[in-house]
Amino acid sequence: MTIDTVTPAIAIARVDPDRDAALVHAWLTHPRARFWEMTGIDADEARAYLTRVTDDPHQDAWLGRVDGKPLFYVETYDPARVLPADVLTPAAGDVGMHLLVAPPDGAARRGLTSEIMAAVMRHCLDPLGGLGADRVVVEPDVRNAAILSKNAAAGFRVVNEADVVIDGIAKRAAVSVCTRQDFAASPLGDGPAAAESAHLDGDLGRRAHRHLVAKAIAEFAHERMIAPEPDGAGGWALRVPDHDVAYAFSARVLPLEHWAIDEASIVRRIGGAETPLDVLELILELQTRLGLSDELLPVYLEELSSTLASAMSKLQGARDGDAPTAAALLSADLQQTEAAMTEGHPGFVANNGRIGFSLSDYRAYAPERGGRVRLQWVAARRELSHLSLGRGLDEARHLEAALAPDERTAFASRLADRGLDPADYHLLPVHPWQAEHRLPITFAADVARGDLVPVGTGADEHQPQQSIRTFYNLTRHGAPYVKVALAIQNMGFLRGLSPKYMRDTPAINDWVSDVVAGDDAFAQAGFGLLRERAALGYTGDVYHRSHVDSAHRRMLAALWRESPATMTAPGERLATMASLLHRDHEGAAVASALVRESGIGAEAWLGRYIDAYLLPLVHGVLAHDLAFMPHGENLILVLRDHVVERVLMKDIGEEVAVLGDRGLPPGVERIRAVVSGREKALAIFTDVFDGVLRHLSAILETDGVLTAERFWRVVAGRLDRYESAHPEHARGLTGDVDLRAARFPHSCLNRLQLRNTLQMVDLGNQAESLLYAGEMDNPVRR
Template sequence: MDEAAAWRQAAAHLTHRLLGELSHEGLFEPEPAGEDHWRLPLGEAVYEFRARRGAFGSFVIALGSATRAAEGGKPAPVEDPRALLVDARTALGLYGSRLAEVLTELTATIADESSRLRSAPTAEKLSTMDYNLAEGHLAGHPPLVFDAGRAGFSAEDRARYAPESGEDIQLRWFAVRRDHARFDAIDDLGENLLQLEELDAEQRAEFTETVGELADYVLLPLHPWQADEIVGVRYAGELASGVLVDLGPGYDHYRPHQTVWTLANVGRPTRRDVTVLPAPGAPVVTGGLKRINAEAGLGLELLGGVAGVTVRHPLFGELPDTAIGALWSEPVLSRVAEGEQALSFAALPYRDLDGHAVLTELIRRSGLGAEQWCAEVLDLLLRPLLGWLCQYGVGLGAYAPNLVLIVSPDGRPLRVAIKDLARGVELLDEELDCHRLLGDAPRRPANVLARSLSDAVFAGQLRYWAEILLDDLDLPRTRFWDLVRETVTRYRADNPACAERFDAYGLLAPEVERVTPNREHLAGEAWAGRVPNPLHGPAADGAW
């Protein structure tokens, strides 16, 4: 696919996604215009599209069906999501510099998607690809249309550092005077051991030659973009005074994950992933979760941050976004046996250029049938997450990019892992003994903590599965949501001691709050209104 064709396809696809997600979130209010036909006036234009309604009030728009008609003009196929945003600027409350900022971000998103499409593998190939390389072909968390994670990247930066570029990255190392840095680690991992495991002897010798005595410093790897844009500017005085010493690029080569700031060591995959952001206290949370899991055996593989460095600016330390740091985490491939395959949950709804989905490919390859395959995955995923919620009052950040499905060579589900643990952990606002192990993780009331499952998994992932399974394998959506509901209610029946806490979470309530990540990005509102809950019971119209 040439560059022009890829841009057109990316722009059209994002326009349909934007129409669907903003309609789902209540920012757009389409009007019925016939069976599965909708009309949406925006400013001086009218959009029309075909869509069926899905779970959680979603709009499942038929790709290629959307048209736009200017006032008095004829409908034409939609080609550019930026035109949609300009038409919708009043409805969205976007004006002046904020409108320009969002349009710039959306343009960058089209460029990233266009780059991804030009090298898009088939669903079959992606389903067997190395986990870290596959990250470069994914589109991130399904509900979020805007690419908010790469703010500040230039076109050259995107070509060099975005996961879809397929380029390796060498981290830049710095030595930080010990009185300006904080090092944390789990109990059995000290600073010296971390250096021995993450750095070659020759590289440590080079660092020692530069600074004289490593014991006086804490070593910190950073993304080369951060080294130039953050350290080179905000820490220029500290570089001049020797508080920070630039040690140059490391030997190892890394590939960025979809989160951009988390990178996997592709040359030495047994070495840890590095997240080049400060996460003070993360190893404490990881260690606590592992201690609980060792006793409880909840069945979820935990991949957390095991060591971290945080540097606070001597003058700007209390201001936002001035700290720098890094977190070393257990790599996904450390939990994958020979012959097994690890796939991000963000890969499961991936469709290739011929329309084939990874989810469908795995089911067909397994020979299990859609119902049995889904039942097995739901059991591997939901029962442990329910156990953490109901037995320990712990919500894990189970968003698609953080979840990993491990399958056999024939696509049969084996295990589920969760990574980037510490950043998503929240605790029930009750005094539970196990919470003493989890540091300063935020406390939430039951209805808010339930969102770690209802928003991240049910609305954020499974609603997309339901539509793929209907379109590709003729699995009725009512049957799919029956399987989800059966897994959740079976957990309650099997764990009567947790029934009261389970009920407090309201997972089976008739309605739930509608999660709105794009509304949050545009207007700062993470939730808006309530929508019917497919876990409560089947919909009369068969949508769930």
């Protein structure tokens, strides 16, 4: 086994006691090796010592050569068999290490010991050519200043100082550990760029900037904040005179003022000289036109920087072969598809803000990483928390669904061990980030009082969903989704979860479910719901006793939602609807691949999708004054033979609204928002036509699958069919909802975020918070 570096050539091989004893004996008995406590042994004792080490299955002895000359001795061992558990908690993948460098023969060679230490660490950590350790453990004498300094340079962290006896030798040891990441980021490692920031690569950065510049120009132009002009040569130009900057590009302007920009065509010039694309610079150049205040500019730039970093990370995954192609996603399961999504919200430019996440948090919890996460659990005193349950669900059945038997037993035992009665507490799941950053700090007083009692890590593994604070249970098939609070800033909101709203969530879901179940039109479309059956919120904190409604009131709550895992028949496959707007790293679109593989033709495929997706939403608005929030991550598609058969709607409690005066049960009243017929129609125009179908139409046109004109003709034809089948609902309950009007108000999302990136809308009065940019032509007008 050898590990080489460029200069010098360093090789490490196992010790042969008979061959190497005399050499190692000379090193061990030199005064420089006094901390090995073997300066008085003779050659036979040295041979016996090496033999004992090499014969021990839990140790190894290694001889290192530099440019062919023997210059160091290394021992590796299993720390769990050497160090007491109270000194160091062992971990899988630990390797212990001792290093002895030969005394200099003549003038010392500057930097040689550092090169040897680096080679030894690579030998221990390298999973291919070395021992593949996850963590290296050392326990030098605390008096050995030279090796302590060298260990620090290699990334070791002292975790304990303890009196230990090893091989009969007593010492005060500086027990230290170094992970692969610690070493890589250390002065002797490859440096932080290689270890922690490999995705922040120049080539990946250029690609990510180009993509985001294209999206920014397209969406800002769509929302009429900027106005590209024809350049006279078949292309388009965006000029920023006060910055002497101009952008030139090729694009097609499609219905709903959708700018389908050819990313590769974009050129940026300053004073006539071509310069690299930079989405952050673009925002600075357009700040005045975007109406972005000086106070919020840095916040928006940080969210956009996070989006840029996320884009680079996704591109790195593709470069490393970890990203599935569009073709592969045609047979992927739901969670493989969830993790493959790269775009985020199709309309927002800064859509992956996640302010509060570190790089390690991103890698652990970002949906596109597809990681496995175990939730933390806390017991919340019953009289200071509220558990709401859906119709027909009692607490015992809820706990059976929410927790595995071993979890329930363990958490109850841990409460009892503290002298607490488990019956006095509800069990609340907490996002691991929230458990680390909020629970022991923001709620320190509650934990100290025993009103909140951390009870440990759950057993089930979960995968983060696109909505980032929702988790899918990977361990127990059919177990409910879990949605928890997460106090990070993302896309215009702090992603909390309101205990106040949670009280009514199951009742709202039951009511909506009754509406859907009692209407044959929903049943004929196969429209289904993933009901939120249970919700729990903690309100015993001081923030709930203050006079100000703040984000601090939305930091400890959870809900449990039905899983779609048990809702398919043989031959059916689940996929997030966001996948219809996904292009892979090679530029291939999932929607186009589905159409081609279905074999039924583009118009027939689209018609089936419109029947399953759009028409139930239209029926909800027209027949029931009921509006859903039907963006890509809120819909689960059920496909058969690559065709959409039906859809399952989720996120009911927080994102459904009743837009009229129809009667509602008391617990459901909070979702009422009485608006005019013109505003009711926006539930379709803005959220479906502009928010989803505009982007899908552009993908199919760009790919040559279906022109935008034919696309919207199919949509209009399906609406005609609906009106013929339900003439009594054609204009809604109040007779003033016209989905075939010539024009409709142009409600803008990026304008909201740019106005206040900290809170885009007032959640209690969303309709009054909206921003408009005139009107748009309706592509399905009569």
